[in-house]
Amino acid sequence: MAKRSFSILILCICLISFGAVNAQSIPYRAGEVLVALKPGSNINALVATYGATVKRFLGLNVFLLGTQIGSEELLVTLLSRNLSVNWSELDYLLPVSDVSQYSQAFVDQQSQAFVDQRSQAFVDGNFPPELTQQPSMVQIKATEAQLLASGQDVTVAVVDTGITAHPMFVNKTVPGYDFVDRDSDPSDLPGGAGYSHGAHVAGLVLLTAPKSLIMALRAFANDGKGSVADIYEAMIYAVDRGARLINCSFGLTTRSPALDQAVSYASGRGVLVVAAAGNRSQPNLDYPSLQKEALGITGVDSNDVKADFSNWGPQADVSAPAVSLYSSYGDGQLAWWSGTSFAVPLVCGEAALILSIIPTATVNQLVSIITSSPDNIDDLSPMYAKSLGAGRINCLSAVKLALR
Numbered sequence: 001m002a003k004r005s006f007s008i009l010i011l012c013i014c015l016i017s018f019g020a021v022n023a024q025s026i027p028y029r030a031g032e033v034l035v036a037l038k039p040g041s042n043i044n045a046l047v048a049t050y051g052a053t054v055k056r057f058l059g060l061n062v063f064l065l066g067t068q069i070g071s072e073e074l075l076v077t078l079l080s081r082n083l084s085v086n087w088s089e090l091d092y093l094l095p096v097s098d099v100s101q102y103s104q105a106f107v108d109q110q111s112q113a114f115v116d117q118r119s120q121a122f123v124d125g126n127f128p129p130e131l132t133q134q135p136s137m138v139q140i141k142a143t144e145a146q147l148l149a150s151g152q153d154v155t156v157a158v159v160d161t162g163i164t165a166h167p168m169f170v171n172k173t174v175p176g177y178d179f180v181d182r183d184s185d186p187s188d189l190p191g192g193a194g195y196s197h198g199a200h201v202a203g204l205v206l207l208t209a210p211k212s213l214i215m216a217l218r219a220f221a222n223d224g225k226g227s228v229a230d231i232y233e234a235m236i237y238a239v240d241r242g243a244r245l246i247n248c249s250f251g252l253t254t255r256s257p258a259l260d261q262a263v264s265y266a267s268g269r270g271v272l273v274v275a276a277a278g279n280r281s282q283p284n285l286d287y288p289s290l291q292k293e294a295l296g297i298t299g300v301d302s303n304d305v306k307a308d309f310s311n312w313g314p315q316a317d318v319s320a321p322a323v324s325l326y327s328s329y330g331d332g333q334l335a336w337w338s339g340t341s342f343a344v345p346l347v348c349g350e351a352a353l354i355l356s357i358i359p360t361a362t363v364n365q366l367v368s369i370i371t372s373s374p375d376n377i378d379d380l381s382p383m384y385a386k387s388l389g390a391g392r393i394n395c396l397s398a399v400k401l402a403l404r
């Protein structure tokens with residue numbers, strides 16, 4: 001008897017920790033389902049039909065519904081057949097796109113002393129050469145580009161694990177939001193494997209575009225997991241609050257109508273979504289990077305060879321360095337970290353540089369400049385020719401093109 005209670009207890013803990021798992025083995029949040037209504041449909045009448053509840057309005061025509069645990073997949077099937085519904089999907093859980101086998105960042109043990117000496121430099125926005133002259137920054141010609149453009153006042157939304165109180169971010173942020181804990185403070189919380197992922201990403205945006213501004217939108221907990229509902233809300237929020245770019249250093253291995261809709265909404269309002277191809281070393285990209293309107297980013301190493309972990313495919317738009325990026329970590333440290341996650345903010349930074357030259361640039365113009373200016377690297381990874389996008393980004397070439 002005691003043994004049986006123990007088993008039940010273990011099962012309950014697993015359900016709470018990981019949610020449920022669908023047929024394709026993608027975890028999702030238990031007891032939740034997303035639904036998008038067609039115009040003129042009534043959400044209350046709809047949920048009454050299925051004995052579900054409205055948990056939250058997620059923006060535009062999308063609602064998060066509550067349902068009995070175990071009934072999520074059936075409810076999605078039934079809703080998808082309902083004539084008043086555009087689409088319905090599970091509240092999938094996504095990982096951030098760092099390299100999971102080394103998911104703990106390698107934190108520089110010297111960094112506390114380093115930051116104490118350099119914190120004023122961070123505050124002044126003159127980042128130390130250890131950061132600005134790291135191989136990835138040299139590779140994308142960031143310093144040369146910054147002689148011509150700074151990303152001044154361009155807001156970059158970082159949908160991630162939140163942000164930390166690192167000196168790098170003093171006077172570099174605009175108000176964000178915490179969609180995980182539902183409050184106005186998007187601070188990351190120490191302790192999980194995903195801790196500081198957002199800060200590392202945000203630091204790389206600023207290293208590429210030093211005068212851009214970070215809108216931290218916390219949609220991933222410090223375990224590095226976020227749900228489609230929270231990410232959708234964050235992306236709509238970013239567009240409605242004036243971000244020009246949305247950094248998506250995460251990915252889902254199945255098509256998500258919610259993420260599709262968020263990308264289209266952003267794109268339709270002149271906001272470019274930049275997204276990670278993913279780290280499964282597979283010939284297909286994760287969503288939302290696979291979506292046409294998003295800019296899909298694959299990763300290369302410091303020799304412009306495809307990063308061994310990076311996904312690839314003809315849908316990729318450009319490549320950027322993704323191996324051993326050096327950036328902000330925690331409240332004042334620095335860390336080396338790898339993953340297509342860290343290629344994305346370099347491209348967001350490049351886009352911010354372009355936008356500070358052409359503030360009225362449309363998404364199409366931005367994409368055109370970013371995909372017309374890279375250095376061709378097909379010869380260096382012949383097996384992946386035409387599958388790493390137009391090449392490895394070159395910020396100097398992009399900025400020169402924007403100045404024409």
Ligand SMILES: [Ca+2]
Nearest residue numbers: 178181183185
């Ligand atoms: Ca919070």
Ligand SMILES: [Ca+2]
Nearest residue numbers: 292294295296
């Ligand atoms: Ca694309």
